[in-house]
Amino acid sequence: MHALLDALVIAILALNLYALGVSRIRAVINAVALQGVLLGGLLFLVHATLDVRGALLVIATLVIKGVVIPAFLVHAMREAEIQHEVTPFVSFMSSMLLGAVGTGLAVGFAHTLPLAEPHTNALLVPASFATVWTGFLLLITRKKAIMQVLGYLLLENGIFLFGLLLLEAMPFMVEIGVLLDLFTGVFVMGIIIHHISREFSSISTENLAELKE
Amino acid sequence: MSTRIILVGLLLSAISGLPGLFMSRHSHLGPRVAACLGGVGCLLGLAGLAHFWFMGPTAPVSVTWSLPGDGLSAGIDGLSAIFLAPVLFLSLLAHVYGLGYWPPSDHPATGVKLRVFLGLLTCGMALLVLARDAILFIFGWEIMALAAFFLVTTEDHKAEAREAGWVYFVATHTSTLILFGMFALLHRVSGSYALAPLAPGALPPGAALAIFVTALGAFGLKAGLMPLHVWLPGAHAAAPSHVSALMSGVLIKMGIYGLVRITSLLPDPPLAWGGATLLLGVVSAVLGVAFAIGQHDLKRLLAYHSIENIGIIVMGLGLALMGRSLGRADLVMLGMAGCLLHVWNHALFKGLLFLSAGAVVHATGTREMDRLGALARRMPHTALAFLVGAIAICGLPPLNGFVSELCIYIGLLRTLSGVGTLAVVGAVFAAPALALVGALAAACFAKAYGTVFLGQARSPIAQVAHEAPWTMTAPMAVLGASCVLIGLVPLLVAPALEAGVVAWAPALMQSAPPLRTWVPLPALSVVGLALLALLGAGSLVLRSRQRQTGVAAGAVWGCGYVAPSASMQYTSASFAQMLVAMFAWALRPRRHGAVAPVLFPARVPVRGHVPEVVLDLFILPPVRLVARVFTALRVLQQGQVNAYLLYVFLALVVLLMWR
Numbered sequence: 060m061h062a063l064l065d066a067l068v069i070a071i072l073a074l075n076l077y078a079l080g081v082s083r084i085r086a087v088i089n090a091v092a093l094q095g096v097l098l099g100g101l102l103f104l105v106h107a108t109l110d111v112r113g114a115l116l117v118i119a120t121l122v123i124k125g126v127v128i129p130a131f132l133v134h135a136m137r138e139a140e141i142q143h144e145v146t147p148f149v150s151f152m153s154s155m156l157l158g159a160v161g162t163g164l165a166v167g168f169a170h171t172l173p174l175a176e177p178h179t180n181a182l183l184v185p186a187s188f189a190t191v192w193t194g195f196l197l198l199i200t201r202k203k204a205i206m207q208v209l210g211y212l213l214l215e216n217g218i219f220l221f222g223l224l225l226l227e228a229m230p231f232m233v234e235i236g237v238l239l240d241l242f243t244g245v246f247v248m249g250i251i252i253h254h255i256s257r258e259f260s261s262i263s264t265e266n267l268a269e270l271k272e
Numbered sequence: 273m274s275t276r277i278i279l280v281g282l283l284l285s286a287i288s289g290l291p292g293l294f295m296s297r298h299s300h301l302g303p304r305v306a307a308c309l310g311g312v313g314c315l316l317g318l319a320g321l322a323h324f325w326f327m328g329p330t331a332p333v334s335v336t337w338s339l340p341g342d343g344l345s346a347g348i349d350g351l352s353a354i355f356l357a358p359v360l361f362l363s364l365l366a367h368v369y370g371l372g373y374w375p376p377s378d379h380p381a382t383g384v385k386l387r388v389f390l391g392l393l394t395c396g397m398a399l400l401v402l403a404r405d406a407i408l409f410i411f412g413w414e415i416m417a418l419a420a421f422f423l424v425t426t427e428d429h430k431a432e433a434r435e436a437g438w439v440y441f442v443a444t445h446t447s448t449l450i451l452f453g454m455f456a457l458l459h460r461v462s463g464s465y466a467l468a469p470l471a472p473g474a475l476p477p478g479a480a481l482a483i484f485v486t487a488l489g490a491f492g493l494k495a496g497l498m499p500l501h502v503w504l505p506g507a508h509a510a511a512p513s514h515v516s517a518l519m520s521g522v523l524i525k526m527g528i529y530g531l532v533r534i535t536s537l538l539p540d541p542p543l544a545w546g547g548a549t550l551l552l553g554v555v556s557a558v559l560g561v562a563f564a565i566g567q568h569d570l571k572r573l574l575a576y577h578s579i580e581n582i583g584i585i586v587m588g589l590g591l592a593l594m595g596r597s598l599g600r601a602d603l604v605m606l607g608m609a610g611c612l613l614h615v616w617n618h619a620l621f622k623g624l625l626f627l628s629a630g631a632v633v634h635a636t637g638t639r640e641m642d643r644l645g646a647l648a649r650r651m652p653h654t655a656l657a658f659l660v661g662a663i664a665i666c667g668l669p670p671l672n673g674f675v676s677e678l679c680i681y682i683g684l685l686r687t688l689s690g691v692g693t694l695a696v697v698g699a700v701f702a703a704p705a706l707a708l709v710g711a712l713a714a715a716c717f718a719k720a721y722g723t724v725f726l727g728q729a730r731s732p733i734a735q736v737a738h739e740a741p742w743t744m745t746a747p748m749a750v751l752g753a754s755c756v757l758i759g760l761v762p763l764l765v766a767p768a769l770e771a772g773v774v775a776w777a778p779a780l781m782q783s784a785p786p787l788r789t790w791v792p793l794p795a796l797s798v799v800g801l802a803l804l805a806l807l808g809a810g811s812l813v814l815r816s817r818q819r820q821t822g823v824a825a826g827a828v829w830g831c832g833y834v835a836p837s838a839s840m841q842y843t844s845a846s847f848a849q850m851l852v853a854m855f856a857w858a859l860r861p862r863r864h865g866a867v868a869p870v871l872f873p874a875r876v877p878v879r880g881h882v883p884e885v886v887l888d889l890f891i892l893p894p895v896r897l898v899a900r901v902f903t904a905l906r907v908l909q910q911g912q913v914n915a916y917l918l919y920v921f922l923a924l925v926v927l928l929m930w931r
Contacts, residue, residue: 204913207913264914268911
């Protein structure tokens with residue numbers, strides 16, 4: 060059981076690095092979608108006894124993170140006629156390197172935290188920090204607005220991972236609310252991407268510099 | 273009762289511009305509704321004021337609320353009444369004047385905004401005068417400040433108005449900031465926000481000094497005392513003329529009101545306060561009029577005269593403060609009565625002058641004096657109004673300016689019979705300074721009146737000028753008549769002034785003899801009437817002599833030059849050149865272009881102007897430096913979403929690291 064959980068977490072970390080290293084947007088979307096599915100699986104594992112509430116949460120996570128949002132993004136790509144290249148500010152190699160360094164630091168940082176007894180050795184905490192960091196990297200180093208959406212999603216995945224620790228303590232409504240927030244956020248950003256692309260006939264956020272002042 | 277009537281009037285005034293928002297910009301109904309509501313509001317307020325004067329004071333109106341402080345409280349006493357009267361009176365006239373001056377046919381885009389904020393300005397000023405606690409005072413102060421900002425920038429499509437507006441905005445908010453500090457201090461020592469006199473000895477001397485200095489800073493900035501006047505000329509010049517009249521006539525007096533009110537709360541002022549105030553007044557008066565002489569813009573010239581008159585008012589206040597320190601009822605009565613009466617007088621004659629200047633601008637479209645001339649023939653009513661205002665502002669008998677300045681003169685000279693401390697000796701020297709100011713003002717208005725209304729027209733626009741409509745001339749006539757009335761029968765206003773003086777220093781003045789013990793008010797009426805009679809008789813004689821001999825028109829003797837033209841008259845600059853040169857150490861006049869010393873010089877344009885020295889030399893350079901530093905910081909504002917996200921991330925990391 061524990062071994063399986065660790066394996067899943069390591070897969071999530073690998074997906075982080077993959078998302079930083081690939082040059083096709085479609086591949087990043089797939090990585091994020093897969094990460095969403097894995098998160099659903101994790102939820103399933105962490106929950107020792109599966110009640111109705113847990114089942115609902117697992118299903119909602121799988122559907123929203125694994126299917127709805129990726130499908131929406133793919134649709135947005137097609138609608139806005141977005142080119143398939145990621146167009147980074149920082150090269151893929153350097154991004155991956157930064158991501159790896161960040162992951163290492165996250166592990167170190169997690170050890171310094173005064174965590175509760177059952178979580179001290181779990182990989183969950185460092186993985187959550189590493190995923191947040193990867194999300195930030197995507198947000199900061201990629202030009203296209205759709206990549207900002209993906210970075211935001213990764214960021215949220217990291218927070219979700221951390222939330223798994225508190226599953227017993229966190230009310231059901233809060234988690235569902237977070238999922239709903241995420242969905243709305245992506246939806247709004249999809250609309251914004253559409254507008255940016257219509258206004259500037261490209262979705263590079265560099266164009267937004269024209270709007271300053 | 274009286275307070276409630278006034279408050280209802282203020283409410284009417286505050287909403288007077290709102291119906292116009294729902295009408296067409298070109299509709300003539302909007303301005304009329306605004307003028308009616310605002311006018312009725314002001315009349316109600318004046319009725320309340322009359323109720324106070326004839327029936328005596330009533331209990332203040334209080335409202336409790338859950339915000340900090342002890343609730344809001346509005347009331348009226350002798351001092352409030354003095355300052356409230358010009359607010360309401362001048363606002364009433366401004367509402368009427370605006371009908372002719374800013375008609376929707378000429379200014380469809382700006383008129384609606386102008387009328388909304390005009391009503392609010394009146395309401396704000398009156399509220400702060402009625403306030404019996406610091407919270408309501410600040411409310412009124414800010415309503416006034418913001419409404420005035422939007423009024424100054426009425427024509428915000430002009431760069432000049434925007435610039436003047438921003439300078440004003442910065443100045444007024446600096447003043448508010450200092451005011452917060454002052455009220456916080458006051459609250460600390462008294463324990464409440466109520467504007468009530470502090471018990472003698474309740475105040476540590478340091479705190480008293482701090483309150484006095486902050487009051488001088490905050491209110492001096494609003495009143496336009498000399499080193500703090502930088503916002504005033506630009507704002508007065510850029511605003512529509514009836515707004516300039518309101519601003520110069522009453523808005524800057526709110527600074528004076530604040531000073532008078534706060535000094536009335538502080539017990540036992542040291543002699544040095546009065547001395548310092550008097551000195552500030554002298555500096556303001558002398559330099560204000562000196563700057564005025566150097567101006568070419570009619571409204572800027574009038575604006576600098578506001579600084580001069582604020583100086584005279586503050587001189588009166590300083591004298592009264594010295595009188596309170598010395599325990600001398602005569603100095604307090606003369607100084608304070610002079611101060612308060614000059615507040616009224618300045619509102620009347622400066623209002624009159626700005627309205628006349630507005631009529632000139634309305635007729636010619638320019639404020640440049642050197643493009644005007646000979647307007648007395650085309651605009652006789654305006655010329656007469658301006659003349660009355662000019663005589664009054666120079667402090668010449670038999671008009672009202674003379675009466676208030678006489679009070680201050682007599683007060684200053686009476687310090688001679690006191691103990692011979694340095695401050696008192698200084699006060700005696702303030703009397704010649706006041707005389708100097710009067711003389712310079714006379715020179716300045718000889719220049720202004722001569723250039724604008726006499727001589728030959730200097731440009732085609734001055735030749736086609738037309739007289740203003742009755743909506744504009746009627747308010748001018750009312751103001752002119754008020755100037756004459758106060759000048760001829762000063763006894764009429766003495767009771768109100770005495771009530772104000774008693775409210776300012778109740779302990780000392782409760783049983784003091786009336787003003788006419790020291791100033792021969794009835795004699796002033798006699799002398800004034802005699803002067804008028806002499807003037808009438810003289811003009812009758814002149815008229816009959818003219819009728820006998822006939823009048824022949826001919827060219828003025830031009831030293832033998834055979835082809836004189838209108839451009840060869842004295843310009844405003846050449847008329848003032850000698851006086852400007854005398855004050856060059858302060859005015860720093862600039863001159864562009866010079867005539868080469870050769871036999872047949874080519875055509876060279878020569879122009880000169882007097883810059884706003886304090887703003888240009890002392891305020892703008894440091895501000896520019898700060899601006900440069902902050903411009904360098906703009907590198908951070910990339911416009912790149914990614915960069916902003918990086919900032920967010922860095923901020924988060926820093927916050928996490930924070931212990």
